[in-house]
Amino acid sequence: MANGSTSHYPAAPAAQGIESHTLCVLVDNEPGVLARVIGLFSGRGYNIDSLTVSETEHEKHLSRITIVTRGTPMVIEQIKNQLERLVPIHRVIDMTVSGPAIQRELAMVKVRGKGDDRVEALRLADAFRARVIDAGPESFVFEITGASDKIESFVALMLPIGLVEVSRTGVVAIQRGPEGM
Amino acid sequence: MTTKKAAVSALGREMTGAEMVIEALADQGVEHIFGYPGGAVLPIYDALFQQSNRLQHILVRHEQGAVHAAEGYARSTGKVGCVLVTSGPGATNAVTGLTDALCDSIPIVCITGQVPTHLIGNDAFQECDTVGITRPCTKYNYLVKNIADLPGVLHEAFHVAKSGRPGPVVVDIPKDIQFAKGLYAKPKEIAHKGYQPKLKGDLERIKAAIEMMRHAKRPLFYTGGGIINSGPKASELLRELVKLTGFPITSTLMGLGAFPASDQRWLGMLGMHGTWEANWAMHDCDLMICIGARFDDRITGRLDAFAPHSRKIHVDIDPSSINKNVKVDLPIVGDCTHVLEDMVRLWRAGSGATEKKALADWWQQIEKWRARKSLAYRNTPDLIKPQYAIQRLYELTKRRDVYITTEVGQHQMWAAQFFHFEEPHRWMTSGGLGTMGYGLPAAVGVQLAHPDALVIDIAGEASVQMTMQEMSTAVQYRLPIKIFILNNQYMGMVRQWQELLHGGRYAESYSHSLPDFVKLAEAYHAVGIRCDKPGELDAAIREMIGVKKPVIFDCVVDPDENCFPMIPSGRAHNEMILGDAAESIDEAVTEAGKVMV
Numbered sequence A: 001m002a003n004g005s006t007s008h009y010p011a012a013p014a015a016q017g018i019e020s021h022t023l024c025v026l027v028d029n030e031p032g033v034l035a036r037v038i039g040l041f042s043g044r045g046y047n048i049d050s051l052t053v054s055e056t057e058h059e060k061h062l063s064r065i066t067i068v069t070r071g072t073p074m075v076i077e078q079i080k081n082q083l084e085r086l087v088p089i090h091r092v093i094d095m096t097v098s099g100p101a102i103q104r105e106l107a108m109v110k111v112r113g114k115g116d117d118r119v120e121a122l123r124l125a126d127a128f129r130a131r132v133i134d135a136g137p138e139s140f141v142f143e144i145t146g147a148s149d150k151i152e153s154f155v156a157l158m159l160p161i162g163l164v165e166v167s168r169t170g171v172v173a174i175q176r177g178p179e180g181m
Numbered sequence B: 001m002t003t004k005k006a007a008v009s010a011l012g013r014e015m016t017g018a019e020m021v022i023e024a025l026a027d028q029g030v031e032h033i034f035g036y037p038g039g040a041v042l043p044i045y046d047a048l049f050q051q052s053n054r055l056q057h058i059l060v061r062h063e064q065g066a067v068h069a070a071e072g073y074a075r076s077t078g079k080v081g082c083v084l085v086t087s088g089p090g091a092t093n094a095v096t097g098l099t100d101a102l103c104d105s106i107p108i109v110c111i112t113g114q115v116p117t118h119l120i121g122n123d124a125f126q127e128c129d130t131v132g133i134t135r136p137c138t139k140y141n142y143l144v145k146n147i148a149d150l151p152g153v154l155h156e157a158f159h160v161a162k163s164g165r166p167g168p169v170v171v172d173i174p175k176d177i178q179f180a181k182g183l184y185a186k187p188k189e190i191a192h193k194g195y196q197p198k199l200k201g202d203l204e205r206i207k208a209a210i211e212m213m214r215h216a217k218r219p220l221f222y223t224g225g226g227i228i229n230s231g232p233k234a235s236e237l238l239r240e241l242v243k244l245t246g247f248p249i250t251s252t253l254m255g256l257g258a259f260p261a262s263d264q265r266w267l268g269m270l271g272m273h274g275t276w277e278a279n280w281a282m283h284d285c286d287l288m289i290c291i292g293a294r295f296d297d298r299i300t301g302r303l304d305a306f307a308p309h310s311r312k313i314h315v316d317i318d319p320s321s322i323n324k325n326v327k328v329d330l331p332i333v334g335d336c337t338h339v340l341e342d343m344v345r346l347w348r349a350g351s352g353a354t355e356k357k358a359l360a361d362w363w364q365q366i367e368k369w370r371a372r373k374s375l376a377y378r379n380t381p382d383l384i385k386p387q388y389a390i391q392r393l394y395e396l397t398k399r400r401d402v403y404i405t406t407e408v409g410q411h412q413m414w415a416a417q418f419f420h421f422e423e424p425h426r427w428m429t430s431g432g433l434g435t436m437g438y439g440l441p442a443a444v445g446v447q448l449a450h451p452d453a454l455v456i457d458i459a460g461e462a463s464v465q466m467t468m469q470e471m472s473t474a475v476q477y478r479l480p481i482k483i484f485i486l487n488n489q490y491m492g493m494v495r496q497w498q499e500l501l502h503g504g505r506y507a508e509s510y511s512h513s514l515p516d517f518v519k520l521a522e523a524y525h526a527v528g529i530r531c532d533k534p535g536e537l538d539a540a541i542r543e544m545i546g547v548k549k550p551v552i553f554d555c556v557v558d559p560d561e562n563c564f565p566m567i568p569s570g571r572a573h574n575e576m577i578l579g580d581a582a583e584s585i586d587e588a589v590t591e592a593g594k595v596m597v
């Protein structure tokens, strides 16, 4: 509502800065665990910009979920606390504040074109260290890994050449240095 | 969720899944279970039938009633409340109760039957996605797809329900698993890998808290349901700490009874319908010591005007309660009992409050606020005022072993204001969800746990009709609960808001076509009493207390009375209105305030 401050319910917080954070979440790999995490985000109105999940330690039945989310500092703190209190969740690390971390995603980019366009596409792919993983007389599929903004630049450059579609994994992240999560 | 945590000792005894349910409940110390049978739980009912009286099953009349009864049982004893319902409609009927228990942090284990595993997902008869539906309204839930997991899951369910911040846990058991045979093992020490609530508070922070308390000039304890959750020891320690410090104390609706209402340092309940002195003290304090309360919006009112000059300490076992609505200066994650123990010890070790003069001034200010007598109301000779009815009920029962439950509405607030509690676990009310229909079944659960006590549901004529059928349960099990209805012929709380916010347009808030509650009681083979004259009230209440059967007491009260004090929409703590100021309410409520009520 427009004038939240005059309601008995707490007013919407004054426009605080919105931050993007990358969270790594270690969970028991059991049925429904992803539904719990996603249900938490949808139920409490948090944003998910990117989500990846896969089993990472088979013997211990542990999966690692990487979530990129946005919110005010208070909301980000709530998200972490709410995640941590879910029973099958072991740890939550905020990669954005816990020290230097590396964030990567993988994308497959399909481009259609002939003649000069093909040459230009290959030249750009080379500059971005993207690999050709499928080629036909009229198309390429490139595989590219890197930080999200690098992938976005690459995709933007392919658009005028003949971008057909993009498939992205979403972000995965790991901390630099010898320590594990 | 099936789980691998369910390691079963090879030395376990072989039995069916249904028998395991009975064994596990008995091993967890369960004596009573509230339930309702159906196709998907028949094997468990069969096992119940064949067991040798270790468990008593209480047949309710609606599954919502089963959960509320278990809540009343749990809240009045500190034990886990237990529920058994069938698949599909049995499970969905339980959802309101489960959500209620989640909001108010009540430990419940609810066992639901499910269609056989091979039919799950097939739209089988009475199938519903119980774990999907209850995921957001439970602390945790399990679907057991393998008999080997069942004993471990059952034991873990109790552990999760009662440890940390308590809450409801659902165990969904397909019918084929109830028939399957496996090895049952007794509960062992459960050490969940991920889930380990922190009990002990950080000592450095507690020391810092004590430092802040020693230097405070206008300190205030703001306490809540967490003290009750933590157990009777927490209440004892709280009393000690308040005595040692000499600080004033207020509590939320959920925390009533943790501190004796008769104590001079008690300011009464705070919040929307709290006392003048409690809310003003919150507004003007320079140090707020919040213990086991969660800064609910019925407490804070307008956030930007909430206790503007205060520093805040917050003790809570759930980190997600901290800094959720209000940013605090010193968070302490831990269990109330543990943290209070440290606080008492550290306060004793030091040299007491250094600001004696300031504290005396603070008390003087508080006494001025108290002198306004914010709960005052005007009695009339011909109509029973609802406040008067609660006052008389309190005076005539206070020397007895009494437990109070409530429904939701004005009567609930008047009960909180006028019935005074000296002990924890005596007050059962639906605070977070505000579930009409909670009080009657909750009273059934309380009476079962305390057979010789006087258990009274302070009810509204609208709320009580939502779960009235549990009268039949009370009669069946000879539970002499007293349903004390403040019959104002309105959904009074709704009518009050309509009067204050919607120009007196009473849309659908009149309680039309009410039953004759006396005859209704008699139809249930219980006792009905009606009273509509102030002069006859005492005698009627005495009569009610004397009856050793369930009673419905139809107390006909002034239909137009409003509940004050009240912090109206769009206002801060210090803008609360009192009964005498009722004429000025219309202008006190702003247009925008209507939107979010």
Ligand SMILES: Cc1cc2nc3c(=O)[nH]c(=O)nc-3n(C[C@H](O)[C@H](O)[C@H](O)COP(=O)(O)OP(=O)(O)OC[C@H]3O[C@@H](n4cnc5c(N)ncnc54)[C@H](O)[C@@H]3O)c2cc1C
Binding pocket: B103, B104, B105, B164, B165, B166, B223, B224, B225, B226, B227, B229, B230, B251, B252, B253, B254, B255, B269, B270, B271, B272, B273, B274, B291, B292, B293, B294, B295, B296, B298, B299, B315, B316, B317, B318, B321, B334, B335, B336, B337, B408, B409, B412, B413, B430, B431, B432, B433, B434, B435, B493
């Ligand atoms: C019609 C109506 C009117 C209402 N008006 C008012 C009003 O005027 N005033 C009022 O106070 N309420 C009012 N309420 C109730 C209100 O909605 C909330 O339910 C209530 O204020 C919450 O109480 P609480 O903060 O004590 O939290 P609870 O819901 O009791 O939560 C307990 C807190 O303690 C923590 N905790 C649990 N166990 C432990 C432990 N062992 N150790 C440490 N911490 C623990 C939990 O994590 C949680 O943060 C009203 C409700 C209704 C239906």
Ligand SMILES: Cc1ncc(C[n+]2csc(CCOP(=O)(O)OP(=O)(O)O)c2C)c(N)n1
Binding pocket: B407, B408, B409, B410, B411, B412, B434, B435, B436, B459, B460, B461, B462, B463, B464, B486, B488, B490, B491, B492, B493, B494
């Ligand atoms: C299940 C449910 N439905 C609706 C409401 C909204 N509501 C809150 S109080 C109230 C009126 C209660 O009337 P009554 O039981 O007569 O109590 P009174 O306020 O008159 O004391 C209603 C409808 C609710 N809290 N719970």
Ligand SMILES: [Mg+2]
Binding pocket: B409, B460, B461, B462, B486, B487, B488, B489, B490, B491, B492
């Ligand atoms: Mg009413």
